[in-house]
Amino acid sequence: MPAHTPPFVSRRRLLGALTLAPLAAPWAARAQGSGALRVCQSIALSGPLGDLGQAMHQGAKACFAGINARGGINGRPIELVTQDDGYDVKRAVANVDGFIADKDTFALFNCMGTPMIGAMLPKVVESGIPFFAPFSGALLARPKARNVLNIRASYPDEAEQLVQHLATIGIKHIAVAYQNNSFGKEVYEGARIAMGKYRISGATAVTVENNGSDATAAAARLVAAEPEAVLVGLAGKPAVDFIKAIRQQRRGLPLYALSVMGSAATIKTLGDDATGIALSQVVPLPSNTVVPVVREFQQAWKAAGVTLEPSHLALEGYINARVFAEAVRRAGRTVTRASFIDAAWNMKHFDLGGFEANFTEPGRSASRFIELTMVARDGRFLR
Numbered sequence: 242m243p244a245h246t247p248p249f250v251s252r253r254r255l256l257g258a259l260t261l262a263p264l265a266a267p268w269a270a271r272a273q274g275s276g277a278l279r280v281c282q283s284i285a286l287s288g289p290l291g292d293l294g295q296a297m298h299q300g301a302k303a304c305f306a307g308i309n310a311r312g313g314i315n316g317r318p319i320e321l322v323t324q325d326d327g328y329d330v331k332r333a334v335a336n337v338d339g340f341i342a343d344k345d346t347f348a349l350f351n352c353m354g355t356p357m358i359g360a361m362l363p364k365v366v367e368s369g370i371p372f373f374a375p376f377s378g379a380l381l382a383r384p385k386a387r388n389v390l391n392i393r394a395s396y397p398d399e400a401e402q403l404v405q406h407l408a409t410i411g412i413k414h415i416a417v418a419y420q421n422n423s424f425g426k427e428v429y430e431g432a433r434i435a436m437g438k439y440r441i442s443g444a445t446a447v448t449v450e451n452n453g454s455d456a457t458a459a460a461a462r463l464v465a466a467e468p469e470a471v472l473v474g475l476a477g478k479p480a481v482d483f484i485k486a487i488r489q490q491r492r493g494l495p496l497y498a499l500s501v502m503g504s505a506a507t508i509k510t511l512g513d514d515a516t517g518i519a520l521s522q523v524v525p526l527p528s529n530t531v532v533p534v535v536r537e538f539q540q541a542w543k544a545a546g547v548t549l550e551p552s553h554l555a556l557e558g559y560i561n562a563r564v565f566a567e568a569v570r571r572a573g574r575t576v577t578r579a580s581f582i583d584a585a586w587n588m589k590h591f592d593l594g595g596f597e598a599n600f601t602e603p604g605r606s607a608s609r610f611i612e613l614t615m616v617a618r619d620g621r622f623l624r
Contacts, residue, residue: 277320283336284353288327300558303545333357374561385604397431399521404435419474421448428474453482460486473498533594
């Protein structure tokens with residue numbers, strides 16, 4: 242997640258970790274016994290992004306609970322061990338250090354946050370432990386390492402999809418407001434490349450600081466440029482401050498944002514100012530039960546007795562768990578870390594029913610699913 246600039250991960254450290262990864266193979270090849278398969282997760286269950294982490298965690302937990310109720314995978318239950326890191330880098334790294342040191346840990350699953358993932362990656366890659374479905378659209382979360390398996394589309398993928406949509410409906414003058422950190426810069430670069438691809442020129446761009454202190458001034462500069470639409474590469478407080486400012490200055494200006502901006506807390510804080518914002522989403526609409534995977538998610542959610550409102554993030558957690566479970570199933574009864582990683586990379590066009598996972602090569606996401614939604618007056622998303 243992009244709320245802060247991720248810590249610097251040196252190219253030398255990461256390349257060194259990639260080189261050392263094969264040394265971990267004997268450990269990675271150890272069979273994981275016949276008991277529960279222990280899957281470990283460091284995620285924000287509290288702190289500034291605790292609502293996002295809670296939703297993701299509950300979605301995955303509901304999926305694994307349903308699988309375990311049916312006898313597990315190849316007769317083995319999945320044990321999801323979760324530690325709260327409060328969206329704090331030091332806590333997250335300490336959690337992962339403990340998980341890696343524990344010989345009973347089979348894989349790391351759905352760890353959350355661009356800063357945390359950036360700090361974890363050198364040790365994770367060196368260890369050879371499966372690092373499955375990290376929750377970040379950042380390119381730094383996608384190293385060319387076989388044990389790092391991404392599912393969700395990247396931030397540049399989402400930015401390109403938004404630009405393509407705007408080009409399709411005839412928008413010629415797009416402005417971009419992006420966060421002054423690595424997340425924002427990735428969004429801007431993805432949008433810039435897409436605008437070249439779709440022959441949209443002369444875009445106005447402004448940055449917004451992580452604390453939102455210059456949001457009003459940034460909004461004023463964009464409004465003065467008289468764009469037809471604004472692509473918002475912001476999340477959290479900067480997104481709220483910028484959108485409120487631009488709504489005051491030019492109420493009807495169309496706003497387009499990425500999925501990461503659409504948390505329940507952000508939409509609630511924006512209130513009426515959220516109405517009409519278009520957002521890209523990396524999983525289907527969680528209320529659209531015509532889609533088979535959504536229908537199955539809703540059933541698992543109900544069976545688990547979760548009191549939270551079903552959300553895109555909860556569905557994403559559920560989907561990640563479903564794909565993980567399928568890779569375990571394909572790896573066979575005597576699953577090892579190595580056989581799991583092989584099984585995942587051999588998973589081509591796995592259709593969950595409205596969502597496809599297609600693992601092609603390290604460094605690329607298994608999903609390119611992106612659809613456009615709009616925030617309605619009651620804060621719900623509409624397609």
